[in-house]
Structure formats: structure tokens, C-alpha cells
Amino acid sequence: MAQALYRAGHDVLALDKDSARVREVTGDVTYPVEGDANDERFLREVGILDYDVAVVAIGSDIQSSLLVTVLLNSLRDEEHQRRVRRQGPQAEGEERRPFIIARAQDSLHASALSRLGADKVVQIESEAGEELVHLVAMPYRLREFVDNYMSVAPDFSITKLRVPSKLVDCTLREVRLGRARDKYGLVVIAIRRDKEIVLNPDEDETLREGDVIIVGGRAELLERLLESGEEVAVETRQ
Numbered sequence: 001m002a003q004a005l006y007r008a009g010h011d012v013l014a015l016d017k018d019s020a021r022v023r024e025v026t027g028d029v030t031y032p033v034e035g036d037a038n039d040e041r042f043l044r045e046v047g048i049l050d051y052d053v054a055v056v057a058i059g060s061d062i063q064s065s066l067l068v069t070v071l072l073n074s075l076r077d078e079e080h081q082r083r084v085r086r087q088g089p090q091a092e093g094e095e096r097r098p099f100i101i102a103r104a105q106d107s108l109h110a111s112a113l114s115r116l117g118a119d120k121v122v123q124i125e126s127e128a129g130e131e132l133v134h135l136v137a138m139p140y141r142l143r144e145f146v147d148n149y150m151s152v153a154p155d156f157s158i159t160k161l162r163v164p165s166k167l168v169d170c171t172l173r174e175v176r177l178g179r180a181r182d183k184y185g186l187v188v189i190a191i192r193r194d195k196e197i198v199l200n201p202d203e204d205e206t207l208r209e210g211d212v213i214i215v216g217g218r219a220e221l222l223e224r225l226l227e228s229g230e231e232v233a234v235e236t237r238q
Contacts, residue, residue: 001057003028013051037068040075048072049079054098056118062109065102066116072100073117160192163211173203177215186217 006012012029022034058065084091102118104110110121191198192212
């Protein structure tokens with residue numbers, strides 16, 4: 001995953017306490033560093049708070065993955081509070097960096113990671129690696145709402161997207177979402193509502209709190225939707 005992100009043009013800091021593994025990725029990431037991510041001082045020294053995303057991809061060592069997640073969450077919360085003290089209350093709503101993605105071995109591990117501060121938890125098998133790469137590379141606003149990402153073709157993907165609060169009680173027609181020719185250029189394939197699935201929803205279908213829409217389109221079009229989600233202009237077309 002680290003190599004794939006690096007090839008895509010991202011700055012990648014790869015941390016591992018195993019020197020052999022660090023040597024393996026030398027030349028394939030921006031900064032290969034040997035060290036213990038369980039050490040708070042070490043995380044500060046490598047500048048972990050300067051990165052947009054932190055992926056806790058520790059394998060079978062569940063205890064370490066939980067500890068690293070706690071440390072990352074604590075460090076970014078401390079930095080956020082410092083920023084609020086410097087800049088005032090207007091900084092409260094700013095993004096807390098890094099966004100923490102953690103890998104879980106099972107559902108119990110996943111639940112613990114979420115409770116300890118992970119923003120997104122994936123139970124990932126080897127064939128799902130591409131999904132994690134896309135998730136890391138997404139802008140913050142997109143990662144916040146996306147549940148799953150599946151690449152169907154180089155220029156087309158299918159994504160499950162939790163409905164932002166601003167779109168609740170609006171119809172697909174009002175938010176101009178649902179047909180490829182509409183504002184966001186996306187196609188709504190289905191809406192998951194509790195245990196019900198609404199396939200090929202009508203433009204007059206009303207979005208409800210807790211809905212998950214399954215949309216198809218290009219990643220940059222999904223970004224447009226999420227970036228405008230808090231300020232979306234509801235329009236009724238005749």
C-alpha cells in the first residue's frame with residue numbers, strides 16, 4: 001500500500017521497528033524510518049502531526065495497534081487544543097490531523113479501535129488493498145462519509161456514502177443528484193435504509209437520516225459532492 005501511494009505522487013512516511021522491512025521499502029516511499037511507533041516521543045520527532053492521514057497497519061500485534069491508535073489520537077487532540085488556544089474558538093471546527101485509519105483483525109478488534117479514536121477501521125484482506133489505497137488518498141471531506149470504495153474501471157467507481165446531515169429530508173431531485181447529467185455527474189444505484197434496499201430510486205425519493213446511498217461515478221465527482229455537502233443549494237427544477 002505504501003509503495004502504491006508513493007507511485008501515485010503522495011509523500012509517504014513508512015515506520016517500522018524491523019530494520020529489514022524498512023530496507024525493503026527504501027526507494028519506494030518518501031521517508032523510510034526505523035523506530036517504535038509505540039513511543040510518543042518518536043512519533044513527535046518524525047513529525048506525524050504534519051501528515052494528513054495515519055494508517056495503523058500493524059499485523060497480528062493487536063496490543064500495539066491499540067496503543068498506537070491511542071497515541072495518535074492523543075497527540076492530535078493536544079495539537080488541536082493548542083491551535084484553539086492560539087487562534088480562538090473559530091479553530092474548533094477545523095480538521096484534526098492526521099485522519100486515523102486502522103486495520104483490524106476481527107470485529108472485536110475493530111470495535112476497540114473505533115472507541116480508542118480511529119476515524120475509520122477496515123477489516124482488510126489482501127485482495128481489498130486497493131480499497132485502502134483509495135481511502136488514504138481521498139480528501140478529508142470524502143473519507144469522512146465514504147464507507148466502501150470499489151474500482152470497477154480506471155475511470156469509474158462504486159461507493160457507499162452516508163448521507164450528510166445537510167441533505168436529510170431533501171429529495172434526489174432537489175439536490176440534483178441521481179442522474180449522470182445532473183449537478184454532480186453521479187448515478188444513484190440504490191439507497192440502503194435500515195434493512196431495506198431501494199433499488200434505482202426515483203428522483204422524488206426523500207433522503208432520510210441514516211440512509212446510505214450507493215453511487216457510481218468518478219472519484220473527483222464524489223469530491224465535488226462532499227466538498228459542497230455542507231452548503232448544498234437545494235433546488236426544485238420544474
